[in-house]
Amino acid sequence: xxxxxxxxxxxxxxxxxxxxxxxxxxxxxxxxxxxxxxxxxxxxxxxxxxxxxxxxxxxxxxxxxxxxxxxxxxxxxxxxxxxxxxxxxxxxxxxxxxxxxxxxxxxxxxxxxxxxxxxxxxxxxxxxxxxxxxxxxxxxxxxxxxxxxxxxxxxxxxxxxxxxxxxxxxxxxxxxxxxxxxxxxxxxxxxxxxxxxxx
Amino acid sequence: xxxxxxxxxxxxxxxxxxxxxxxxxxxxxxxxxxxxxxxxxxxxxxxxxxxxxxxxxxxxxxxxxxxxxxxxxxxxxxxxxxxxxxxxxxxxxxxxxxxxxxxxxxxxxxxxxxxxxxxxxxxxxxxxxxxxxxxxxxxxxxxxxxxxxxxxxxxxxxxxxxxxxxxxxxxxxxxxxxxxxxxxxxxxxxxxxxxxxxx
Numbered sequence: 001x002x003x004x005x006x007x008x009x010x011x012x013x014x015x016x017x018x019x020x021x022x023x024x025x026x027x028x029x030x031x032x033x034x035x036x037x038x039x040x041x042x043x044x045x046x047x048x049x050x051x052x053x054x055x056x057x058x059x060x061x062x063x064x065x066x067x068x069x070x071x072x073x074x075x076x077x078x079x080x081x082x083x084x085x086x087x088x089x090x091x092x093x094x095x096x097x098x099x100x101x102x103x104x105x106x107x108x109x110x111x112x113x114x115x116x117x118x119x120x121x122x123x124x125x126x127x128x129x130x131x132x133x134x135x136x137x138x139x140x141x142x143x144x145x146x147x148x149x150x151x152x153x154x155x156x157x158x159x160x161x162x163x164x165x166x167x168x169x170x171x172x173x174x175x176x177x178x179x180x181x182x183x184x185x186x187x188x189x190x191x192x193x194x195x196x197x198x199x
Numbered sequence: 200x201x202x203x204x205x206x207x208x209x210x211x212x213x214x215x216x217x218x219x220x221x222x223x224x225x226x227x228x229x230x231x232x233x234x235x236x237x238x239x240x241x242x243x244x245x246x247x248x249x250x251x252x253x254x255x256x257x258x259x260x261x262x263x264x265x266x267x268x269x270x271x272x273x274x275x276x277x278x279x280x281x282x283x284x285x286x287x288x289x290x291x292x293x294x295x296x297x298x299x300x301x302x303x304x305x306x307x308x309x310x311x312x313x314x315x316x317x318x319x320x321x322x323x324x325x326x327x328x329x330x331x332x333x334x335x336x337x338x339x340x341x342x343x344x345x346x347x348x349x350x351x352x353x354x355x356x357x358x359x360x361x362x363x364x365x366x367x368x369x370x371x372x373x374x375x376x377x378x379x380x381x382x383x384x385x386x387x388x389x390x391x392x393x394x395x396x397x398x
Contacts, residue, residue, distance in 0.1 A: 003291070004264055006245075006252045013245040016238070018230050019223055030287050031217050032246055033253050033262060039215070040250045044243040046205075046212040047231055051239045053205045054232050063232060065203055088229050092202070108233075 007033075059130070061106040061123050062091050071095075071103060078102045080137040084127065084156065086110050086144060094142055102138075105130065110148035111155055117148070119155060128159065131166060138167045145173050206232075258329070260305040260322050261290050270294075270302060277301045279336040283326060283355065285309050285343060293341055301337075304329065309347035310354055316347070318354060327358065330365060337366045344372050 003011075007029055014025035032040050056062070057069035060082075064070070071077055081102025085091045091104050109122040130136060141156055143149035153170055160168045174192035175184050184192070202210075206228055213224035231239050255261070256268035259281075263269070270276055280301030284290045290303050308321040329335060340355055342348035352369055359367045373391035374383050383391070 004253055004262055006249045006264070007262060010245040010249040013242040016242075017227050019226060024218055026288065026291075027218060028216050029249065032249055033287075037250050040246055043212040043215075044246040046209040047239055047243040047246075050205045050209040050228065050231055051236050054203055063203055063206060065205070088232075089225065092225075 056106075060104045061108060061126065062104055063088055076101075079134060081140065082127075082130065082134075082136050082138070083140045083142050085142050086149060086152070090142065090144070100140075102140075107143070107152065110143055110146075110152040112148035112151070115148075122152070124156070124159070127156070131160070131163060136166065138169065140169050140171065142171045255305075259303045260307060260325065261303055262287055275300075278333060280339065281326075281329065281335050281337070282339045282341050284341050285348060285351070289341065289343070299339075301339075306342070306351065309342055309345075309351040311347035311350070314347075321351070323355070323358070326355070330359070330362060335365065337368065340367065340369045 002008075010029045010032065011022070011025045014020055014028045015022055017025075020028070032043075053065050054063050055065070057064040057072055058067045059072045060069060062069050062071065064072075066073075078101050081100075082105050083094055083100055083102060084105045084107060085094060086107055086109065088106060091106055094100055094104070105123070105127050107122040107124065107127070109117055111117060111119055111122065127139075131139065139156070139160060141153045143152045157168050157170070160166055172195060173188070174195055175181060175188065181189065201207075209228045209231065210221070210224045213219055213227045214221055216224075219227070231242075252264050253262050254264070256263040256271055257266045258271040259268060261268050261270065263271075265272075277300050280299075281304050282293055282299055282301060283304045283306060284293060285306055285308065287305060290305055293299055293303070304322070304326050306321040306323065306326070308316055310316060310318055310321065326338075330338065338355070338359060340352045342351045356367050356369070359365055371394060372387070373394055374380060374387065380388065
């Protein structure tokens with residue numbers, strides 16, 4: 001016997017989500033069937049509402065309910081500094097540290113020829129436009145220290161080299177706080193020694 | 200700055216699902232924002248449709264779109280045999296083997312005093328009713344070989360001991376096919392020896 005069509009459909013939709021495999025999709029589907037209708041409806045409504053209300057900020061491409069997001073429209077933030085991140089998750093990771101009071105720029109990806117993602121596929125042109133029009137003085141490249149993240153950081157630093165009066169920096173790479181040296185991988189440890197700071 | 204309310208709400212709803220933690224809920228939420236509206240709506244609609252159309256079968260408590268599920272209303276199935284499972288996932292695991300042509304009975308749980316689940320909290324009374332009214336001749340207890348599953352199997356076998364002409368069996372426990380003996384845990388291996396079959 002085949003599964004009910006409505007079940008198959010929901011399993012299929014859940015399985016399209018990232019990090020959800022077929023087995024988890026089935027588990028989620030059976031949970032939806034088991035759960036009171038009101039709760040299942042809340043999930044469905046939250047999806048619809050998020051899609052209806054949330055858009056990308058016209059300036060930084062972070063999430064927003066208006067043309068400009070709260071950070072971009074906050075006069076207290078330092079508009080001369082911009083922190084470049086790969087995606088909205090990284091944006092929130094930086095913002096949650098509470099240590100950065102400038103603006104952001106979300107690239108929505110990183111350069112990765114293997115995945116067919118080039119410089120034109122991410123919000124790089126928009127970053128250059130912002131730098132020339134907003135009087136940005138410092139660009140902090142906070143892409144991940146992965147192959148695509150490093151490639152993107154290198155690309156951006158080369159692009160910005162010829163723009164006068166713009167300082168470009170890269171977040172520090174090294175041993176994580178609380179991490180034990182003996183368990184650090186060699187590349188990280190080599191980078192930590194290379195990037196040592198005078199005390 | 201705080202996350203947008205619509206985002207917080209959707210993260211919260213995703214995080215209520217089983218096996219979805221806070222980080223995964225955020226990842227799913229950002230995916231929904233990134234995805235075309237039509238696809239996100241398909242997920243929302245699939246949830247609504249599954250809740251609207253799918254119910255429990257009045258007889259076996261499996262999933263159904265009518266009062267009786269397809270298996271319970273199929274005259275080709277052997278109504279004298281019933282396979283007792285803990286949940287709908289296990290029901291499908293047995294059905295997908297293609298080796299059982301009888302009916303099912305879904306308990307929707309297993310006896311587990313530690314979790315406050317007693318015999319009255321699962322569909323046991325309904326099983327007894329079916330046995331007395333449907334002329335069932337064989338009950339195959341296919342609960343999992345876990346503590347709650349074994350407790351439930353023992354409880355059912357004691358309940359059915361006094362009912363004449365009903366054969367009760369338990370699925371075999373032993374080394375999984377393709378499993379290597381040296382890696383089997385001691386309890387499983389002891390059970391496999393205990394339950395040896397004459398060749």
